[in-house]
Amino acid sequence: MASQRTKTYTKRDIAQRVAELRGEKIPAAMKWTDAMFQALRETLMKADPELRVELRDFGVFEVKVTKSKPKARNPKTGETIYVPQHRKSHFKPGKLLKKFLSSSLDGKK
DSSP states (O other): OOOOOOOOOOHHHHHHHHHHHHTOOHHHHHHHHHHHHHHHHHHHTTOSSOEEEEETTTEEEEEEEOOOEEEEEOTTTOOEEEEOOOEEEEEEEOHHHHHHHHSOTTSOO
16 A cells, blocks of 8 residues: 655645635735744743643643653663653644544544
């Protein structure tokens, strides 16, 4: 079975869709899209140490703290290493998106 390449959408693709929905030109929609992603990124980077951004009808972005791992193993060398606590991002889809993602790919329920 040949593997299919996953469709990738870029910020420009999102801006084009915003332009279609709003009846605007692409440069204006690109400015709005850039500003929205910049605001979201800056907000998530303010996590001290955790943060939750809830976008109704879309989903929740969270910054969470991971536990430290005093006995992790380097798979290449087999050496035991210490991995300190750090932050990670997490996205939880909203109800509509979750329902779509959980539906069967063959059309059956």
